[in-house]
Structure formats: C-alpha cells, structure tokens
Amino acid sequence: MVKPARARPLGHADGHTARRDGLVIASHGRHCVVETPEGERVICHPRGKKSQAVVGDRVRWQASEDEGTIEEVLPRKNLFYRQDEIRTKSFAANLDQVLILIAAEPEFSEAQLARSLIAAAAERIAPIIALNKSDVVAPFERAWERLAPYRRMHHGVLPLSLKASPEVDRATLMKLLAGKTTLVLGPSGAGKSTLTNLLAPGARASTAEISQALNSGKHTTTSTTWYWVDDERSTALIDSPGFQEFGLNHIEPMQLAALMPDIAEHAGECKFYNCTHLHEPGCGVIPQVSSPGHPGPISPSRYRIYGELFAELSQSRHR
Ligand SMILES: Nc1nc2c(ncn2[C@@H]2O[C@H](COP(=O)(O)OP(=O)(O)OP(=O)(O)O)[C@@H](O)[C@H]2O)c(=O)[nH]1
Numbered sequence: 001m002v003k004p005a006r007a008r009p010l011g012h013a014d015g016h017t018a019r020r021d022g023l024v025i026a027s028h029g030r031h032c033v034v035e036t037p038e039g040e041r042v043i044c045h046p047r048g049k050k051s052q053a054v055v056g057d058r059v060r061w062q063a064s065e066d067e068g069t070i071e072e073v074l075p076r077k078n079l080f081y082r083q084d085e086i087r088t089k090s091f092a093a094n095l096d097q098v099l100i101l102i103a104a105e106p107e108f109s110e111a112q113l114a115r116s117l118i119a120a121a122a123e124r125i126a127p128i129i130a131l132n133k134s135d136v137v138a139p140f141e142r143a144w145e146r147l148a149p150y151r152r153m154h155h156g157v158l159p160l161s162l163k164a165s166p167e168v169d170r171a172t173l174m175k176l177l178a179g180k181t182t183l184v185l186g187p188s189g190a191g192k193s194t195l196t197n198l199l200a201p202g203a204r205a206s207t208a209e210i211s212q213a214l215n216s217g218k219h220t221t222t223s224t225t226w227y228w229v230d231d232e233r234s235t236a237l238i239d240s241p242g243f244q245e246f247g248l249n250h251i252e253p254m255q256l257a258a259l260m261p262d263i264a265e266h267a268g269e270c271k272f273y274n275c276t277h278l279h280e281p282g283c284g285v286i287p288q289v290s291s292p293g294h295p296g297p298i299s300p301s302r303y304r305i306y307g308e309l310f311a312e313l314s315q316s317r318h319r
Pocket residue numbers: 132133134135136160161162163164186187188189190191192193194195
C-alpha cells in the first residue's frame with residue numbers, strides 16, 4: 001500500500017523530524033516510492049541532484065508535509081545502467097544478479113544479449129541467461145543452437161517453459177534467486193510478465209497501485225519496479241523496460257575485450273599490450289575465431305559483435 005507519510009516530529013526536540021531508513025522500490029521522473037523497514041510506502045522527492053535515487057537504492061529520508069524528501073543516498077554496491085548519445089539511464093542499484101530472459105520466439109537479438117552481458121560484467125554483476133518457451137520445439141532448437149557460445153561460458157543457459165511447466169520452473173528459479181536481488185531484463189514478448197506473475201503473484205496489483213500513486217492517475221507507466229517474492233522480504237525481482245536500446249557509451253573500447261569472457265581468455269596472449277584484436281600481427285584472439293575448416297573457441301558472431309561495438313564506442317568518443 002502506498003501511504004502518504006504523516007509529518008510527525010520523530011525524536012528531535014528542536015523541531016526537526018528524524019531521518020529514517022528506506023529502500024527505493026519504484027521511480028518515475030524525479031519522484032520515487034520509498035519503502036520503510038516496516039513495509040510502509042512513501043512517495044519521496046530528492047532534496048537535490050545528489051539525492052537523486054534509483055530503484056534498489058538504500059536511502060535516508062525525512063517526512064515532510066504529506067510526502068517525503070530523500071536526504072541521502074547511501075553508497076552503492078553497483079549501479080546498472082545503459083548510456084546512449086543522448087542520456088544516461090540507470091536501471092537499478094545494488095543488484096546481486098541480472099536475469100536475462102529471452103525466448104524461442106520472438107527471435108532474440110544476439111547483439112542485445114551481448115550488450116546486456118557486457119553492461120553487467122562492467123559492474124561485476126553476475127548474469128543468468130534463461131531461454132523460455134522450450135515447448136515451442138523447432139524455434140527453441142534453433143535458439144538453443146544460436147546460444148552455443150553462451151552455453152559454453154561460465155553462466156550457461158537455463159532452459160525454461162514458464163507456461164508449460166510453471167511449477168518446475170518456479171522451483172528451479174527460486175534456487176537461483178532466493179535471498180538475492182535480481183534485475184529481470186529481456187525483449188518484449190519473452191515472458192517477463194509471466195515470470196514475475198509466477199514468482200510474485202501480487203506484483204501486478206502492486207505495480208498498478210504504485211503507478212497510480214506516482215502519476216496521480218495519469219496513464220504513464222512506471223519505468224522500473226521492485227517486487228518482493230517472499231513475505232520475509234529477502235528475495236526481490238526488479239522489472240525494467242529498455243532492453244531494446246542498450247547503449248554502452250560508458251564503456252571504453254579498450255575495455256571491451258576484458259568484458260567478453262571468451263575473448264578475454266585469449267587477450268593476454270597478444271604480442272602488443274594495447275592490441276585491439278582487430279588486425280594486429282601476433283594477436284592471440286584472431287586465430288581463435290572459428291571459421292569454416294578452422295574450428296576455434298570464439299564464435300564468428302561473438303567476434304563480429306566485438307568488432308561492431310569497438311567501432312561504435314570508438315566513434316562516440318571522437319565526437
Ligand atoms: N509457448 C509459450 N508461451 C509462453 C511461455 N511463457 C510465456 N509465453 C507467452 O508469451 C507471450 C508473452 O509473454 P509475456 O510474459 O507477456 O512477455 P513480456 O516479456 O512480459 O512481454 P512485454 O509485456 O511485451 O514486455 C504471452 O502470450 C505468454 O503467454 C512459454 O513458456 N511457452
């Protein structure tokens with residue numbers, strides 16, 4: 001329930017109200033919803049630029065009139081964001097992991113998948129890749145095949161069928177998610193709402209309520225929302241749109257190789273310490289790229305994505 005906080009003086013005789021702890025569970029434009037340790041929800045505004053908070057932030061806030069003011073954003077463990085030419089957009093803070101949900105259909109974009117993995121790696125956030133709709137057999141087989149390079153990486157790929165085997169999938173997911181804060185990302189139609197409804201059945205009603213409170217009835221959607229999976233409030237999912245446009249402008253081109261595990265594995269074998277792995281003689285990466293008649297550990301698609309991103313990030317830096 002989103003309740004306005006009452007402006008009651010808490011503790012201080014000099015008239016100041018006390019600062020209280022809170023967790024940001026939704027944000028929209030400049031205001032956000034803060035949840036107290038007791039589970040009360042309060043609409044808050046930042047005091048200034050410095051107290052601009054994102055979902056997942058731990059904050060100190062103070063009750064004012066009928067709402068609240070964020071006085072301080074506590075230090076973040078990480079901040080997951082994307083950045084394009086125009087703006088930086090934060091997804092969420094203080095994450096334990098990112099669950100990237102794609103599906104047999106609609107066909108997923110490997111470039112988008114790679115980008116989100118790079119963004120997670122840059123913030124040292126562990127990724128889980130799940131491929132949904134295993135019941136749609138032929139498209140699933142094609143998608144599973146396309147994911148071969150990702151299945152070989154440390155995180156692997158988790159097959160799901162959220163519609164056909166919800167109970168089995170719920171149990172599998174709960175083992176991975178229990179006690180953690182997980183950001184769920186994925187293209188439209190992959191099954192994000194299905195997953196959220198399966199794990200946090202009250203989620204839809206709670207979003208509707210939050211959106212309404214934040215927008216005072218206007219028909220705009222909340223951008224990012226936090227859902228508790230359990231009554232004890234130890235396991236959380238964060239739902240966020242924006243998988244489609246995953247700008248990585250905050251990443252240096254020379255950082256890229258280190259953020260792609262299959263390329264990083266061979267990037268230490270290059271002759272030049274500042275090798276871009278694009279054309280240099282003595283490069284340790286290039287000979288490892290698989291080609292017809294020359295199988296190798298780096299898939300051509302991953303290497304192509306590396307090259308495209310390198311060019312994109314170099315260009316955006318030279319403007
Ligand atoms: N065949 C099949 N369909 C599924 C499965 N999981 C979800 N779907 C269907 O896929 C469609 C999209 O699922 P949603 O959960 O709405 O997807 P979403 O990612 O939330 O999509 P947006 O709301 O557009 O972001 C729905 O029609 C679901 O019923 C599955 O395991 N198998």
